[in-house]
Amino acid sequence: MQEVVDPMELSLDEGRFLVKIARKAIEHYLRLGEVIKPPRNTPNKLNKYGMSFVTILKYPSNELRGCIGYTQPIEPLVRNVINSAIAASTQDPRFPPMNIGEVNDVIIEVSVLSVPVELRVKGHDLLKEITIGKDGLIVDYGVYKGLLLPEVPVDYCWDEETFLSETCLKAGLKPDCWLSDRVKIYKYYTKTFREVKPQGDIIERNLIDEYKRKCSFLFRD
Incomplete structure (x- = not known):
């Protein structure tokens, strides 16, 4: 049985790598119709099997543009992110396929999943x-x-x-x-990494803190 990546083991640098490869996969596929290969400098941990979802959001509205992923570890995580990214940009049945003119108007978010x-x-x-x-x-x-x-x-x-x-x-x-x-x-749990703006800085989202801050009205007496 293949070893599966635990999202909690991923560093911010590894998360940044995944978001950048997701964006590169989308742009390359929309331009040339080709699926990129994982680069040679892929961190070893990302070559373990893993599950991911890639979410594409319009900037700055954060309106959903596409989201697709996997809940079973069928391939190395880096390859899974590439495939999820392409699928989110072209195969989400809720939206028309993206075109290359949109890539600078969206932000990319990668969520790495644990085993449910x-x-x-x-x-x-x-x-x-x-x-x-x-x-x-x-x-x-x-x-x-x-x-x-x-x-x-x-x-x-x-x-x-x-x-x-x-x-x-x-x-x-x-x-x-x-x-x-x-x-x-x-x-299941995740680690989620996200661009702040198109092709901009990449952060790890602290969802528990976001929830407490954004939804504080839920906790009032």
Whole structure:
């Protein structure tokens, strides 16, 4: 079995490398229709198997332009980021494919995922198992599957129950599907790296701090 990258082991420099390679992959594919190869100077850790999502956001509005990724470790992380980046820019069914003229008007965000873990508790006990800003969620019921990244409830100031309900909706199910014993709920964690502006500085997002700061009204008595 291939060793899988733990997101918590990634440094800021490695995160910057992934964001830069995601942008390069998008630009190269939109110009030439070719998938780039991982460069020779790829850090060793990024050649381990891993899962990622690449999110493309319009700048400066932060409006979503595309987001696609993987929840299974099917290839080295660096190659997974390349493939996720190209897919996010050209295959997200919610949006038309990007064109090369857009690349300087978007910012790139890369989230590296841990292996999802099924939550064994049911009903309202699930609320105690979720930490906003740390956990992402997956809902799985037969052919119905939905995933939301940890940054989504932070960006929209959702509480735990809303996060579960929105993940159910993403799966094409009723918002209270998480209360059913037949629905499987998984959680995972990420490290998320993001451009501050197009081709600008790259930071690691501290989602828990963002949530406390941005959504402080949720914590008032």
